[in-house]
Amino acid sequence: MNQLETLLEKHFSLSTFRKGQKEIIQDLLAGNDVLGVLPTGSGKSLCYQLPAKLLDGVVIVVSPLISLMIDQVKQLRANGFKEVVALNSFLDRSMKKKVLNNLQQYKLIYLSPEMLQNKFLIERLSRLHVSLFVVDEAHCISQWGHEFRPDYLKLASTIELLGHPTILALSATATPDVQQDIVKHLHAKKMIKHIYPMDRDNIAFAVEQFDHIDDKLNYLVDLLKNYPVPTMIYFSSRVWTEKAAEVLTSKLPHQRTAFYHGGMEQQDRILIQQQFMADQLDIVCCTSAFGMGIDKANIRLVVHFHLPTQLESFIQELGRAGRDGKSSVSLVLLAPNDDVLPKMLIDSELPDPSVIKPIIHHLQNQGQTVDNQVEVIMEHFNVNETQWRFLRYQLEKQGMIVDNQVITNVEKIEEVMKMIIDLIRRRKNYKQEKLDELLEWSVNKQCRRKGLFSSFQTTVGQPKYACCDVCDFRFTDWEPPIERKSEFSSLNWEEQLKQVMMQGD
Amino acid sequence: MFITVLLDCIRKINSERSISSIYHLLTGKRSAQTLQDAHLYQLENYFGIYKTITRDELASVIKQLERQKCIESNQNAETAQISVVGKGLLDDASIFLELTGFNGMKYENISSHLEQRLLLLIQTITNIEARNNRFVAIVEDVGTQQFVKEIYNTMKNRRREWLRGLFKEIHSFLRTIPQNQASIFVDRLTGYDQFGLSKEQLAQKYQVSKHDIAVTLQLIIHKLLTFLLNETKNSLYLSTLIKDYVEQTFITNSAAETLNLFQRGYNLEQIMSIRKLKESTIHDHLVEIAYADADFNIEPFVTKDSFVEIARVIDELDSRKLKVIKQHLNENYSYFQIRLVMAAMQSHHKRGSELS
Incomplete structure (x- = not known):
């Protein structure tokens, strides 16, 4: 040694x-x-x-x-x-x-x-x-x-x-x-x-196209019926995680499904995450809020019911599959208008240029500290927290807000406005391009592995099991290790209490 | 369960307060108004029993009740009144029984501590007993972790004894409550390699709403607290989880300050000038104090004879509308005096029922 x-x-x-x-x-x-x-x-x-x-x-x-x-x-x-x-x-x-x-x-x-x-x-x-x-x-x-x-x-x-x-x-x-x-x-x-290459040789890639978003769910039900493996399903909205979990629970009574999103109470979030880690849950329907610090080795399948807004996040999320090196799959489900949600997400990250001037005027007229006006601004100008943080940062950087106060230099306003509006436009374009890159990848008919990692590395390694649905992968050939699950507990509360508190008879 | 709680609130408030007053009550807002309303409408038991509900969630349940014709709300949906259908639901004796056991005003400040400490303590002992020293605590609150750590350190060499003791006490407590509540409680527990169910999972398993689960868990904890306070000798292990509990007197800090001056012999005008407060504010404080303390002497403000007269009219009218009461008393008394009598009547009534 x-x-x-x-x-x-x-x-x-x-x-x-x-x-x-x-x-x-x-x-x-x-x-x-x-x-x-x-x-x-x-x-x-x-x-x-x-x-x-x-x-x-x-x-x-x-x-x-x-x-x-x-x-x-x-x-x-x-x-x-x-x-x-x-x-x-x-x-x-x-x-x-x-x-x-x-x-x-x-x-x-x-x-x-x-x-x-x-x-x-x-x-x-x-x-x-x-x-x-x-x-x-x-x-x-x-x-x-x-x-x-x-x-x-x-x-x-x-x-x-x-x-x-x-x-x-x-x-x-x-x-x-x-x-x-x-x-x-x-x-x-x-x-x-x-x-070190980011492509993982034990993950195969697949993309499925559907005519209607409901078909995605039906497809998933059939797939998971055949492959009862530890699965994460990513959605871009909280409502969808709940809806899908409900459908999967009723259609797949032998698998344990739950949802997870940022709107849940902290303790419930910890419980769901830990249940999944401890193999007490098979399927988690989640938003991107799930995953920070998730290091579960045996996740076999990561499904993107909705796509994120860029390749980098996508790679990060699918990378939670197969940490143990065994055969795993990344599956993307596509339907018409799938680009609407991510576009809305991008839009919601940056403020509408038309509100900038009124906000500055409002701050000048109030003559109060900026901190005092945050709630009023967010409510009155319909600006969310992310947008406000962006705006405030820019106004501070351009010297419009100094020490929590708006300055009253009229000429400067026009100049700063122009800069910020230009910045918003450039950011949106950039984000749109990133999104397009991912969307294009999803519909492109070339090797998924090469397409996904080409901007990060010049070559991709030899896949250990299968490559992708364009090259060689078919679900019918997939043979993931299927672990025997513990039976559903049917104990009454007294027996269960004994078990939890380690009181053998 | 949650719907019955709401219906009970709506029936007792009887359109005299807004829907948001129910929100403040359930979330346990510590304002003079909310405390007084809780006393006035005899809703003390529900004070702070659902701290995590949002305004939107409450509004949507209210709407649902309206659609089911259990309540009728006014035009702006600011107030609501119970309907015949709703009353029928509440009159069912079994439902009324279901609501017995809440004691929000008394337990509000300790119940969530007890719940969190118990969950974490069980997780801690069972994991270490199973030789797993590295586990992810299901309770992140630092204060709770500190508290459990302290207890653990005093008993770490007697883990088995403690597990056995806690088990026995929990078991005998759970036998005093309905089976399905016992079952919900046990499903929520986290042990070694077995994590408790989230509220959403419990709701699904027991085919009720998430809100039902939230208030049921609170109800169980309130019942556990009553059990522990009554049977301290038979629950030595569990009782360590509430060793820092002192019964709270429920008045706001500002009212407490007024009370302090009053007890030192200052009169109303003097208190006003010392505290630089308006007369009406001091009045609010005194009413608040009268609700909280049955022994508070209101004679400096209402003579014995006046008390009897005002109390008689309040009883006769069976209303809490101050204006109506004042009219029936031929405008002989101030609003302040009437409110004070109402408060005193209620706190006497409450003490009477506690003694019996």
Whole structure:
């Protein structure tokens, strides 16, 4: 056994590295900047967690996913790695102060991007010996990435202030264009790229066309009757998840189906998610809200009843299938007018240009702080939260809102308006193009695997089972492992209580 | 179940308050108005029993009741009145029995704590007993986690004993409630490798609405609380989950401040100037206090003779419409005095029924 493996065993009780981890860690320990593009669920975080144990000094991780960050800290602490902390806007003032005054005691510090604006924090960090600077979700630095984060543009100057530590940029979804952007914006010309293909050799692709949306449901019922396997079905609306779950439950009485969406109470969401993880549920009808942190190994089938708004999200969602490497399928169901919902979603993300001027006027006339007017604006101008956040960010960036107050410079209004309207138009076009790309892929009659990954990598690997419905895949040939399910419980409450509370007779 | 609760509210309010007052009642809004209404219309039991319902959800159930001709609402759908059909539903004795056991005003501040703590404690002990130290807590609230952790630390070497004790107590409690409620309660529990059902799943399994499940779960917890408070000696394990419970006196902070000054001997005018509040606000406080405390002395504001006279008219008219009552008393008394008498009558009545 090699030395790194011994250390892995010692610190994380794992005996082997997953694909890519060892190569990346070796480069980092040698002091090289690294760009790592690894598919979701491949264990990216170990690439900096192990070095944090091995290197002198502190490892800083910038990540926009606050809940994931908090989860990781919890997990590390539970496993005995205590010198770790997450700094984000959710931390209360006194805690933050305490942490800031004791920064030297940590080996691993997670930061949310907005913390980079905190000059005091950066000053404190610059006094430490930072051995590794990690940029998680690095595609956010690129305007072309699907989740552009303006705060990420400040990363290069932060790295400079910290005395140029070794850089690790990580992403699960970075096209070559985006990869170039990452290298450029981080000022890391010598970055070594570790790009691992995102196509998974155990997932086959299929797309089915229907004349009517109701046919999709009938098709699913028949399919799932033949293949009672752990299944996720993605929808783009909450109402649809409930409706489909109802139909599937009544038509498939021997499979356990539930729905999941962001409108449910938190506790019920946890219960459904955990039931699915524990194989207590077979089918989950869900929105994209389901999935964060889902690491269930035996999901055999991921169905897209509706398509998301871009390839990147689609790849991320279907990638939840077959983490155990066994034969799995990604299935897309199409019907006429399927593009209407995603188009509406795109529209709802950006404000209607015609409301900008009235909103600015309203703010000027009220003469109050902007915070005070948020509810009135959202209600009166029919602006949703996402739209308002966009608008406010832009108005602050253009100097129209300063210190929570709207400025009253009349000439500037026209100029700013023009810029914002132009920006909205460009964003919409860009998003529309991303959507078109996905829609085109779904109707194109060429190899699905090649089509899906061509913008991320030049070749695709040899599929382990089947490729796609254009090449060779037929459901009739599919032989997924079918696990025997536990019987439906028919215990009365007294027996069941005994069982739950471990009271054998 | 939820529909019966709503019908009961609507019947008692009798169009004298808006539908949104029912929303405030169910969600347990801590305002003087909501507290007073709860007392006035004898709806204390339902206070805060459904905190997660939304206005839209309530409106849609109200509409459904209207379609079924159980209620009639006025033009703007702001108020509603029970219909003959609705009354018929409520008059069924079994349905009335179904509603017995709610005690919102008394338990509102502890019931969700008890529920969450119990769920998490059972999940914790059973998982660790099964040697699974890494499980995803089904309760995310940090305060609850802290509370359960503290209890766990005191008993971690006596896990089996605790499991046995909790089981016995839960079992004997569940035998005191209807079978289907016991069954719902057990389905909601999470143990090792077996997760409880969500509200939607329970609704589907028992063929009722999600709202029915929400209020039924509350009802069961209220019954459990009554069980624990009455049988503390026979429920030593479960009782640790409510060791921090103190019965709340239900008045707003502002009213409490007024009461404090009043008890120190300040009169109405002095309290007004000290607190820089209007007379009507102080009046509201005093009425609120009279509802909450049967021993509150209202004689400085209403003499004994006046009390008797006002009370007689209120009884005779069997209405809570202040204007009507005032007219029948030939405008001899102020609204404040009438409200005060109503409050005192009710809190005496309530204490009487608790003693009996």
